[in-house]
Amino acid sequence: MAHYQAPRGMNDTLPEDAELWRHIRDTAERVARLFDYRQITTPIVEDAGVFLRSVGDESDLVQKEMYLFEDRGGDRLALRPEGTAAVCRAYLEHGMGSRPQPVRLFYIGPFFRYDRPQAGRYRQLWQFGAEAIGSDSPAVDAELIELQAMLYRELGLTDLVLRINSIGTAESRARYIEALREHFWPYLGSLSKDSQRRFETNVLRILDSKEEQDRAAVASAPSILDFLDETDTLHFTHVKRFLESAGIEYVVDPFIVRGLDYYTRTVWEFEPASAAGQSTVGAGGRYDGLMELLGGPATPGVGFATGIERIAINLREQGRGPSAEQAVDVVTVPLxxxxxxxxxxxxSMLRAAGVSVRAGVPGRSMKAAMRAADASGAAYALIIGDREAAEGVATLKPLRGDGEQRTVAFAELAAAIRG
RNA sequence: GUGGGUGUGGCCUAGCGGUUAGGGCGUCAGGUUGUGGCCCUGAAGAUCGGGGGUUCAAAUCCCCUCACCCACCCCA
Known part of the structure; x- marks a missing residue:
């Protein structure tokens, strides 16, 4: 009979991967706390409207990537495709506007996107994200970027390039989009097929086209930075200044655009210097208009999300991460x-004393039991046969290095093992 | 969603029209009496991703399908 497989694009995390994952998660949580961000956990399922209204009806994320379903009560729900909108919903629902601003939050968990899977791109993906809601200060933008940079640094993920841009407000972006249309109009016939399509659907996307034939038109295109109003320009200037004083290297890339509608002003991405394929490790931005889209009062916010799988891929490529799985302290050899x-x-006595113990399977030959103990990587084999049991002692045998085995009373074992 | 590559026991892999589908790792059991790591022996485990077809004969050729991977699209 045909065997079941995990759903397409969704993966099991096996014990040998778990160590690396735990390392990434622990590091992320530790760094977040260093910046006084506190954890928020929201449901994996939300009212579909949370994403439809915020992310933008036209975005691919909503148009073709969202898992949508109706529950038995007829409510329209979505498997969350991203974190920011859900965190903002929680912010409004719990009246966090009356807490000291900005409210600093982080989250970690699974997200879902109905994409065609590829390496580093999955239908169930894990993200760690941080959001600061309630302040429009450029210092907060810089703080988030610094948090994210520190996370990667702590993980040993060097080789990342930070690219930043400002996409202004919805109004300045609208003017820019108009200017882009005018700019590309004369070239339309010579643009790539994809870009001709983008001209209709999302002109901004033409800017990061990889097609050779689009290059000239893209190179001469106007920059969004020239369309920002005075306050947005000033905001961006401050962000850059704060980054510099934090000692964070960046490059301004006026071609960074965003698939989600809610972004305003600062946007950024961290990418491996040797960029290829599904390479963005993490990205963030400011979203000053999002709260209103969700029906709340105008509330500025800024945040980022980073993909755990993509971090793991990059760490493995660089040969970083925890060196070895932790071995158990003791394996028993019952006879x-x-x-x-x-x-x-x-x-159980030893475990109560904090010593990790793998229970050897009884009924095996001693040779087999010792082989298993050795293969486990344990520091000690603890032989307990009828003879030892009668006397209330065990034979403690060191498996690594030299060192003689010795007979130890049950009560002394924990101390003997800890050395 | 578009185009392409790959798919052999748990893992790596040989075989590429006629083989009892071979090997390595791993697993389990032994190598006499209660002691591992090396070595030796043995065992279990594969209808060759799944389904159809061509052929006297298919893991090997063809079609469909599923999954993974690559390039797009998009994104973390």
């Missing part, structure tokens, strides 16, 4: 019925 019973008691 005979009385010995097996005693081994169980000793194991």
């Amino acid at each position: 005979g019925d009385t010995g097996a019973a005693a081994a169980l008691r000793v194991a």
Whole structure:
């Protein structure tokens, strides 16, 4: 019979990967707390409107990538495709506007996008994200970028390039889009097929076209930075200044655009210097208009999200990450019925004392039991047969390095093992 | 969503029209009496991703399908 497989684009995380994942998550949470960000956990499912209204009806994320379904009560729900809108919904729902501003939050968890899978691109993906809601200060933009940069640095993920841009307000962007249309209009016939389509759907996307034939038209295109109003320009200037004083290297890339409608002003991306394929490791931006889209009062916000799988991929490529899986301290070698019973008691005693113990399977030959103990990587084998059991002792045998085995009373074992 | 590549026991892989589908790693059991790591022996485990077809004969050729991967699209 045909065997079941995990759903397309969704993966099991096996024990050998878990160590790396835990390292990434622990580091992320630690760094977030260093900046006084506190964890928020929202449901994996939201009212579809949370994303439809905020992310933008026209975006690909909503148009073709969102898992939508109706529950038995007829409510229209969505598997969350991203974190920011959900965090903002929670901010409004719980009246966080009356907390000290900005409210600094981080989250980590699975997200869902109905994409065609590829390496580093999955239908269920894990993201770590941080949001600061309630302040439009450029210092907060810089703080988020610094947090994200520190996370990568702490993980040993060098080789990343930070690219930043400002896409202004909805109004200045509208003027820019108009100017882009005018600019590309004369070239339309010579543009690539994709870009001709983008001309209709999303002109901004033409800017990051990889097509050779689009290059000239793109190179001479106007820059969004020339369309920002005075306050947005000033805001961007301050962000850059703060980054400099924080010692964070960046490049301004006026061609960074965003697929989600809610972004305003600052946007940024971290990419491997040797960029290729699904390479963006994390990206963020400011979203001053988002709260109103969700029906709340005008409230500025800024945040980023980073893909755990993509971090893991990059760490593996660079040969970073935790060096070895942690081995158990002790493996018991139970012999005979009385010995097996005693081994169980000793194991629980040791665990209570904080020593990790793998219970050896009774009934095997001693040779097999010792082989298993050795293969486990444990520091000690603890032999408990009928003979030992009768005397209330165990044979403690070091498996690494030299060192003689010795007979130790049950009560002394924990101390003997800890050395 | 578009175009392309790949798919052999848990993992890596040989075979590429007629083989009992071979090997390595791993797993389990042994190598006499309660002691591992090396070595040796043995065992289990594959209808060759799945389904159809061509052929006297298919893991090997063709079609469909599924999954992964690559380039787009898009994004973390």
